[in-house]
Amino acid sequence: MTQGSLLIVDDDELLLESMADSLRSLGYRAETSENCEDAIRRMKDYPFDAVICDVNLPDQDGFRLLEWATQFVPQTQVILLTGLGTIESAVEAIRLGAFDYLTKPIVEEELNFTLRRALGKKQMLTNSQQLKQAVNQRLGIGNIVGHDYRMLKMFDLIESVADMRTTVLILGESGTGKTMTARAIHQMSKRRDKPFVEVACGALSDSLLESELFGHVAGAFTGANHDKVGKFLQANGGTIFLDEIGTASPSLQVKLLRVLQDREFEPVGSTKTQKVDVRMILATNLDLEEAVKKGEFRQDLYYRVNVVSLTQPPLRERVSDIPLLADHYLQEFVIQTGKGVAGFSQEAMELLQRYRWPGNVRELVNAVERAVVLTRNTVIQPGDLPESLRRDDSFAELGGRFGAVGNHLKSALADPEKQLIIEALETHGWNRQETADSLGINRTTLYKKMKKYGISFERQLLS
Numbered sequence: 001m002t003q004g005s006l007l008i009v010d011d012d013e014l015l016l017e018s019m020a021d022s023l024r025s026l027g028y029r030a031e032t033s034e035n036c037e038d039a040i041r042r043m044k045d046y047p048f049d050a051v052i053c054d055v056n057l058p059d060q061d062g063f064r065l066l067e068w069a070t071q072f073v074p075q076t077q078v079i080l081l082t083g084l085g086t087i088e089s090a091v092e093a094i095r096l097g098a099f100d101y102l103t104k105p106i107v108e109e110e111l112n113f114t115l116r117r118a119l120g121k122k123q124m125l126t127n128s129q130q131l132k133q134a135v136n137q138r139l140g141i142g143n144i145v146g147h148d149y150r151m152l153k154m155f156d157l158i159e160s161v162a163d164m165r166t167t168v169l170i171l172g173e174s175g176t177g178k179t180m181t182a183r184a185i186h187q188m189s190k191r192r193d194k195p196f197v198e199v200a201c202g203a204l205s206d207s208l209l210e211s212e213l214f215g216h217v218a219g220a221f222t223g224a225n226h227d228k229v230g231k232f233l234q235a236n237g238g239t240i241f242l243d244e245i246g247t248a249s250p251s252l253q254v255k256l257l258r259v260l261q262d263r264e265f266e267p268v269g270s271t272k273t274q275k276v277d278v279r280m281i282l283a284t285n286l287d288l289e290e291a292v293k294k295g296e297f298r299q300d301l302y303y304r305v306n307v308v309s310l311t312q313p314p315l316r317e318r319v320s321d322i323p324l325l326a327d328h329y330l331q332e333f334v335i336q337t338g339k340g341v342a343g344f345s346q347e348a349m350e351l352l353q354r355y356r357w358p359g360n361v362r363e364l365v366n367a368v369e370r371a372v373v374l375t376r377n378t379v380i381q382p383g384d385l386p387e388s389l390r391r392d393d394s395f396a397e398l399g400g401r402f403g404a405v406g407n408h409l410k411s412a413l414a415d416p417e418k419q420l421i422i423e424a425l426e427t428h429g430w431n432r433q434e435t436a437d438s439l440g441i442n443r444t445t446l447y448k449k450m451k452k453y454g455i456s457f458e459r460q461l462l463s
Contacts, residue, residue: 004119005046007030009036010032011057019052036062036065047075049118050119050122051079053065053066053080067096081103089101102114145321149429162184163188170182175359182283191237191238197240198240201244202244211268214268215232236278245284259280330380352385424439
């Protein structure tokens with residue numbers, strides 16, 4: 001195993017070969033060059049770890065090589081050599097990006113020590129670059145908060161499909177974060193530096209949506225005074241995300257099917273075929289399989305879009321993620337507002353976990369923002385949360401749901417507690433320890449309550 005790859009540049013052939021042999025004996029891979037132009041050509045062909053270059057070369061000086069390396073191969077460490085070293089030239093070399101500046105005659109131990117430091121810096125830069133790439137690659141997922149087992153499975157699936165051109169269908173209720181998931185897939189793909197174009201299909205009429213997606217030429221319809229580039233062409237090379245795809249009309253579904261199959265289309269009013277290279281991600285909160293049975297969605301299009309499907313679980317099925325999400329967005333809004341809010345009281349957090357969240361994560365974000373903006377406390381209290389949460393709280397509903405004459409309060413309280421435990425168990429795949437942690441109780445207490453209410457995995461399967 002070599003110590004590192006080196007390029008030695010000097011017009012003194014005897015010194016050049018002597019230095020190369022010495023460094024090879026120390027375990028380095030050393031190549032040689034006698035002028036600046038040849039050295040730069042070699043550096044274009046191979047990523048050397050370090051370059052040892054004499055300042056005085058027959059064609060151009062070593063500072064020219066240093067300038068080129070700093071611009072085009074910044075991770076390669078350049079060590080300049082000179083027989084007429086001055087403090088001023090050494091300072092200038094370091095200022096221009098040289099790792100070090102040594103004077104001849106070269107002392108082997110000094111050169112070896114300098115190379116070890118240079119290669120150490122090169123490794124640090126490489127590690128930093130790899131870390132940056134990893135952060136960029138996981139940027140989208142990093143924005144999706146959750147440790148529920150269904151979310152973790154979804155993260156794995158996102159990583160598996162991100163780098164392919166395969167069409168992805170994202171299923172889930174409104175507000176569960178389908179757009180964020182689509183962005184995560186794009187961000188983790190090789191297309192991350194290309195456009196990500198989002199189209200809300202349900203927000204436009206059929207005719208406007210067709211023009212929005214495929215563009216139009218001047219005179220195509222009343223008001224079309226000039227050519228318009230459609231979203232598919234704007235997304236060329238990148239990703240197009242079609243949200244609410246279930247609302248597309250039958251005629252538009254035919255055109256979408258063609259784009260999916262052939263990656264080509266004609267703008268409205270044009271006979272000229274446009275070809276595009278796009279990755280398509282689609283999302284819907286509708287049951288497309290049921291829509292196919294009713295004749296509302298084309299079966300062939302359904303099979304085309306349903307190659308890989310991701311399901312975003314509703315927030316009410318991710319009870320254990322609510323504290324994570326609430327704290328995450330609390331920190332965001334604290335930074336935005338500059339308010340000194342430290343967190344949620346236990347009562348407020350319990351209220352958040354009992355609420356059914358029909359608006360899912362989007363509703364939670366709004367609730368947290370409102371609480372941060374309006375609270376006068378350092379800790380969010382139940383009274384800081386929207387009235388709808390308190391009004392819809394399971395325990396506040398007891399009068400309506402369990403208030404029949406003759407019902408004992410204790411039995412009335414038992415049903416919501418039982419339901420909460422069952423939901424938490426299902427959320428955590430019936431892992432008792434994780435369920436107990438999410439409910440804020442110890443495992444022994446959980447076992448007692450499961451026995452008290454007759455809760456078991458087998459009974460749930462049969463129910």
